[in-house]
Amino acid sequence: MGFIQLLYVASLPVIKVLLITALGLFLAIDYIDVLGADARNKVNNLVFYVFNPSMVGSNLAETLTSENVLSLWFMPVNVLATFILGSALAWIVIKITRPPKHLEGNLGNLPIIIIPAICKEKGSPFGDPKICHKYGMAYVSLSMAIGAVLLWTYVYNIMRVSISRAKLMTSRVISESQQNNIAVVKDTPNDAYTLLLPNTEYEEKVWFSDKIKCNLWKISRNLNFKTIFAPSTIGAIIGFCIGVINPIRKLMVGNDAPLHVVEDSASMLGEAAIPTVTLILGANLLKGLKGTSTPVWSIVGIIAVRYIFLPILGVIVVQGAIKLGLVHADPLYQFVLLLQYALPPAMNIGTMAQLFGSGESECSVIMLWSYAMASIAVTLWSTLFMWLVI
Numbered sequence: 001m002g003f004i005q006l007l008y009v010a011s012l013p014v015i016k017v018l019l020i021t022a023l024g025l026f027l028a029i030d031y032i033d034v035l036g037a038d039a040r041n042k043v044n045n046l047v048f049y050v051f052n053p054s055m056v057g058s059n060l061a062e063t064l065t066s067e068n069v070l071s072l073w074f075m076p077v078n079v080l081a082t083f084i085l086g087s088a089l090a091w092i093v094i095k096i097t098r099p100p101k102h103l104e105g106n107l108g109n110l111p112i113i114i115i116p117a118i119c120k121e122k123g124s125p126f127g128d129p130k131i132c133h134k135y136g137m138a139y140v141s142l143s144m145a146i147g148a149v150l151l152w153t154y155v156y157n158i159m160r161v162s163i164s165r166a167k168l169m170t171s172r173v174i175s176e177s178q179q180n181n182i183a184v185v186k187d188t189p190n191d192a193y194t195l196l197l198p199n200t201e202y203e204e205k206v207w208f209s210d211k212i213k214c215n216l217w218k219i220s221r222n223l224n225f226k227t228i229f230a231p232s233t234i235g236a237i238i239g240f241c242i243g244v245i246n247p248i249r250k251l252m253v254g255n256d257a258p259l260h261v262v263e264d265s266a267s268m269l270g271e272a273a274i275p276t277v278t279l280i281l282g283a284n285l286l287k288g289l290k291g292t293s294t295p296v297w298s299i300v301g302i303i304a305v306r307y308i309f310l311p312i313l314g315v316i317v318v319q320g321a322i323k324l325g326l327v328h329a330d331p332l333y334q335f336v337l338l339l340q341y342a343l344p345p346a347m348n349i350g351t352m353a354q355l356f357g358s359g360e361s362e363c364s365v366i367m368l369w370s371y372a373m374a375s376i377a378v379t380l381w382s383t384l385f386m387w388l389v390i
Contacts, residue, residue, distance in 0.1 A: 003387060009124060010382035013117030014375055017110070017278060021371070024282025025289075035283040047276050053235030055112070055270025056141040060239030061253055061263055063138035069244055071328045072142060074321060078337050079146045083154060085313050085341075086305070093301035110343050110374070111140040111336065113274055114382070125390045126332045139336040145236030281371070288368025299369050306344060306370060307377035314341025319388070331389040338388070342381035344370040 027034040035043070064072075118124055119132035126132040242248050242263075252259045318337045321327045327334060345367065 003383065005123060006125065006386045007379070007383045009118060009121050010386065011379045012121055013114045014379045014382075016117055017113050018375055020275060020278040021282035021285070024279035025285055026282075027279065028283035028286045035279065040280060040283050043276060043280055047273060047280065049231050051269060051273035051276055052144075053231040054266040055137070055235075055273040056145055056232050057235035057239035057242075058263060058267040058270045059134075059137040059141040060145075060236055061242040061249070062267075063135055064142075064240060064243030065249070066244050066246060069240075072139075072333075074327050074337070075139070075142055076146045078318065078321075078340060079143060079150065081317055082310070082314070082340050083150050085317075086310055087154075089305040089309055090302075093298070093305055097295060097298045097301050110378070111143065111339055112137070113278055114339070114378070115140050115336065116274065118382075125386050126335070132332060135330075136332050136336065139333055141236065141239070143336065143340060145233050148230050148232050285368045285371060288365045299366060302345075302366060303370060303373050307342065307373060307381070311338075311342040311381050314338055315384075315388070317341075334389040335385050338385040339382065342378055342385075344374045344378075 024035060026032060028036065028040070030036075033039075115136040116133055119126060119129050119136055124132060126136070242252055251257055252263045254260060257263070315338065318327065318334065318341075321337075322334060327337065
C-alpha cells in the first residue's frame with residue numbers, strides 16, 4: 001500500500017474519534033447538561049466497573065490460548081518501557097520548564113477506539129476485518145490491563161509523594177510567614193522524581209543503594225492494592241484464565257460451549273465501552289476549555305515528549321526487538337506495540353488529580369491540548385507505523 005493510502009486509512013478512525021468526542025463535549029456544556037459533572041461520574045463508574053472489565057475479559061478469553069500466550073511475552077516489557085522512557089523524558093521537561101509542584105507527577109484508552117476502526121475500514125492493511133478486530137482487541141485489552149497496574153502503582157505513588165511534599169512545603173511557608181512575616185524558602189528539589197528521594201537536610205550522607213531501598217520501602221508501604229487490582233485488571237485475569245486453561249475454555253468459549261451465553265453476555269457489555277469512553281473523553285475536556293494558569297512551555301514540553309521523542313524511541317525499541325527476533329511476525333501485534341508510544345496521556349491522570357484534590361484544572365488543560373494535538377500526531381504516527389510493519 002502507498003503512503004497516501006495508509007494516511008487515508010489512519011485518518012478516518014481519528015476523525016471518527018474527534019466527531020464522537022465533540023458530541024461528548026457538546027453534551028457536557030452547561031446549557032445542554034446531558035453529561036454534566038454528576039452524570040459523568042455515574043457513567044464513568046459504569047465504564048470502570050462494568051464495560052471495561054467485560055471488554056477486556058471477553059476479548060482475552062476469546063483469543064488467548066495456552067499455545068499463543070507465550071508469543072505475547074514482549075507486551076508487558078514494551079508497556080514497562082513506555083513508562084520508563086516516558087519518565088526519563090518527563091524528568092528532562094520538568095527540569096527545563098519548572099512547572100508548579102502540583103502539576104508533577106501513563107497509556108490511555110485510545111487504542112480501544114483506533115484499532116477496531118482501522119480493522120473495519122475498507123483497505124485496512126491488516127486483512128480480514130473480523131480476524132483483525134478479534135486479535136487487535138485482545139492485544140489492546142492485554143495492554144490496557146498491564147498499563148492499569150503500572151499506572152496505579154508507579155504513577156499514582158509519584159503523584160501522591162509529589163503533591164504531599166508540595167502541600168507540606170506550602171503549609172510550612174504559610175506558618176513561617178505568620179510567625180516572622182517573612183517567608184524564607186530554601187532551594188529544594190521540586191520535581192516528582194527528586195521528591196521521591198529522602199530529605200537529607202538533617203541526615204548524614206548515605207549510600208545510593210540504601211536510598212533506593214528506603215524509597216522502595218516507602219512506596220511499597222503505601223501501595224493501594226484496591227486501585228492496583230482495578231476491575232479492568234480483574235477482568236483481564238479472569239479472561240486470561242478462561243482462555244489459557246483448556247477445560248474452562250471448552251466450557252465457556254465457542255458456540256458449542258455449555259456456558260457460552262456467559263461469555264457472549266460479557267462481550268455484548270464490552271461493545272458499549274468504546275462509544276461510551278469516547279463520549280466521556282469529550283465531556284471531560286470541557287474543563288480544559290475554561291483555561292487556567294498552566295505554563296505554556298510545560299504544555300509544549302509535554303506535547304513534544306508525547307508526540308515526538310517518545311514515538312521515536314518506541315520505533316527504536318520495537319524495531320530492535322523485531323530485528324532480534326523477540327517479537328513474532330504479526331503486523332497487527334507489531335503495530336499495537338508501536339502505537340503504545342504515540343498515545344496522549346491516560347485520562348486516569350485527571351482522576352488521580354481529583355482524588356488528591358490538587359492540579360485538576362491544570363490537568364484538564366494539558367489533556368485538552370494533548371488530545372487536540374493527537375488528531376494530527378496519532379494519524380501521522382499510525383501511518384508511519386503501518387508502513388513499517390506491513
